[in-house]
Amino acid sequence: MTPEKSYELLDKYIENPNLKKHCYCVETSMKYYAKKLGEDEVRWGMAGLLHDLDWEKFPDTHPKTVIPILEEAGFDKEFIDTILSHSYPERTNIPRETTLAKYLFACDEITGFVTAYSLMKPGRFNDVESKGVIKKMKDKAFARAVNRDDIIKGAEEIGLDLSIHIQNIIEALKTDPRL
Numbered sequence: 001m002t003p004e005k006s007y008e009l010l011d012k013y014i015e016n017p018n019l020k021k022h023c024y025c026v027e028t029s030m031k032y033y034a035k036k037l038g039e040d041e042v043r044w045g046m047a048g049l050l051h052d053l054d055w056e057k058f059p060d061t062h063p064k065t066v067i068p069i070l071e072e073a074g075f076d077k078e079f080i081d082t083i084l085s086h087s088y089p090e091r092t093n094i095p096r097e098t099t100l101a102k103y104l105f106a107c108d109e110i111t112g113f114v115t116a117y118s119l120m121k122p123g124r125f126n127d128v129e130s131k132g133v134i135k136k137m138k139d140k141a142f143a144r145a146v147n148r149d150d151i152i153k154g155a156e157e158i159g160l161d162l163s164i165h166i167q168n169i170i171e172a173l174k175t176d177p178r179l
């Protein structure tokens with residue numbers, strides 16, 4: 001698999017521009033961490049990009065519906081299991097055991113929250129700091145769809161202080177002109 005093919009898959013299954021942007025956010029965050037950790041940037045980026053591939057067309061079975069799509073595209077079992085482990089454990093029953101899986105989970109909800117928060121700022125991500133994000137997380141009415149517990153759990157699973165993790169995500173998202 002190549003990033004080019006991954007973008008083709010994304011375009012085939014996702015039309016909603018906001019969902020696409022969410023996928024770019026997670027892709028960019030995963031590439032950022034892969035680079036930091038000396039991991040495979042292409043693989044980590046593709047996991048981020050494709051993690052919600054079936055969300056728009058098959059929300060009731062997400063993320064299970066990715067299995068045949070990603071198998072046909074030639075992805076290996078570890079990659080597919082990574083995506084299966086990022087949400088709805090009651091549907092997939094796949095534990096997050098690898099570093100890749102833990103980081104994917106850790107980057108998912110927080111990128112949504114940081115993006116929503118950045119939309120309130122004139123300078124977007126340049127005007128966002130982790131302190132403000134953590135404060136805003138306590139505002140239950142804001143970005144209600146984002147699961148705060150998963151954000152906290154995600155940082156715990158990768159063993160990072162929440163504010164450091166959030167600052168890393170901000171730094172990553174700053175670099176992406178698509179967002």
Ligand SMILES: [Fe+2]
Nearest residue numbers: 051052055087
């Ligand atoms: Fe998801």
Ligand SMILES: [Fe+2]
Nearest residue numbers: 022051052108
């Ligand atoms: Fe997601």
